[in-house]
Amino acid sequence: MSCSESHLSYEEQLNKFIGRGMFVKNKTKALERLKHISYYKIKQFSTFFMDNNGNYKQNTSFEAVIQNFYFDKNLRMEFLKCSEKIELSIKNKIAYLLGVKYGAFGYLNFSSWCDRSRPKQEIQNEELKFKKKIQKKMKLFSDNSIIKDFVINNPTETYLSIWRLSEVLTFGEALYLFEMMSQKNKVSIAHNYNLKVDEFISYANNIKLIRNLCAHNMSIIHLKLRTIPKMNTDFSNILNRYDRIFSSVLIIIYFIKNINPNYKFKTLYHTVCQLIKRNKVAKIYGIKNYKLLKKYIKS
Structure with missing residues (x-):
């Protein structure tokens, strides 16, 4: 499998920004940022400061x-x-x-x-799909007190009341x-x-x-x-x-x-x-x- 990307150290990541015209006020702090915020996340926000040629505008800082x-x-x-x-x-x-x-x-x-x-058949189909969704939710959130209490107090009901349902939608x-x-x-x-x-x-x-x-x-x-x-x-x-x-x-x-x-x-x-x-x-x-x-x- 071929890929144009390769692993870069934090130092190399920072140098890529610098190479495109970005300046760094505090290199130590910048490297610490790169340890916790990904290179591509920072790059995403840096595009705001780029010119049409893909280089950073004058005086664009890493800190900005x-x-x-x-x-x-x-x-x-x-x-x-x-x-x-x-x-x-x-x-x-x-x-x-x-x-x-x-x-x-x-x-x-x-x-x-x-x-x-709406066509009658469409409404019926939507009703059926929604009922299945409710039952899935009742299983998925069975430990949720909103559902648990309802099931205990209403053992014969297949579906939730509208007020309980709204809480898990x-x-x-x-x-x-x-x-x-x-x-x-x-x-x-x-x-x-x-x-x-x-x-x-x-x-x-x-x-x-x-x-x-x-x-x-x-x-x-x-x-x-x-x-x-x-x-x-x-x-x-x-x-x-x-x-x-x-x-x-x-x-x-x-x-x-x-x-x-x-x-x-x-x-x-x-x-x-x-x-x-x-x-x-x-x-x-x-x-x-x-x-x-x-x-x-x-x-």
């Missing part, structure tokens, strides 16, 4: 690249924290709606709450239930966040995408979105393009403010301030007015 890595990490951690709050809220709203309208097990009858414009599975809903049910869920159905879908899918990237330690600060979110608010005074990560930042903030108007985005505010201050390239992130952005985060 590492700083970029930590800004990204802090932003990812904040996204994960906020997206968890959003996930919990959405799952709770879905469970509440299905429970209050159709009872503990009414959700198992897809034809009663699903979009009836993934965010994607919860959004699947939303997608299957009738338009009336979708409107009810989206209304909780002062969103239209298409806006809710766009926002939720954007959050799911960014959350998945964060969970797999993928870089997000230089992300270019292929699908532009349908913004329900005019942010044209803050952003000059919507295909960058700060569209997702505004979506997260919007959702959280609807869930908890008193929530303080201290860590996010600090990270954004440091990121823009350090790079001095707000335009690259699609930011038109960073002062208004900071004001929106802080308000």
Whole structure:
């Protein structure tokens, strides 16, 4: 098996960066970083500082690249924290709606709450697949107190109640239930966040995408979105393009403010301030007015 790559010592890895025009302020500290952060992870963040020829722009330091890595990490951690709050809220709203309208097990009858414009056979197939998924979850999480208590107290039930089920659904599975809903049910869920159905879908899918990237330690600060979110608010005074990560930042903030108007985005505010201050390239992130952005985060 032939491969163009070969093992490099930490010293050799650092020299590859230097050979492309990067300078290192403290070689000892840089080598320590390379012992704990992979060469390719650092290289990924360093592309932001490269010119069109693959060389580093003048005055690009190893330390600046590492700083970029930590800004990204802090932003990812904040996204994960906020997206968890959003996930919990959405799952709770879905469970509440299905429970209050159709009872503990009414959700198992897809034809009663699903979009009836879908072919009947399709709805039946989706119902069958979902029931199998529930039973898999009940086995997989059998030691989870939420499931364990239910099984003990309801030994004759084959499936979980909608309220218990919502606790073991993934965010994607919860959004699947939303997608299957009738338009009336979708409107009810989206209304909780002062969103239209298409806006809710766009926002939720954007959050799911960014959350998945964060969970797999993928870089997000230089992300270019292929699908532009349908913004329900005019942010044209803050952003000059919507295909960058700060569209997702505004979506997260919007959702959280609807869930908890008193929530303080201290860590996010600090990270954004440091990121823009350090790079001095707000335009690259699609930011038109960073002062208004900071004001929106802080308000």
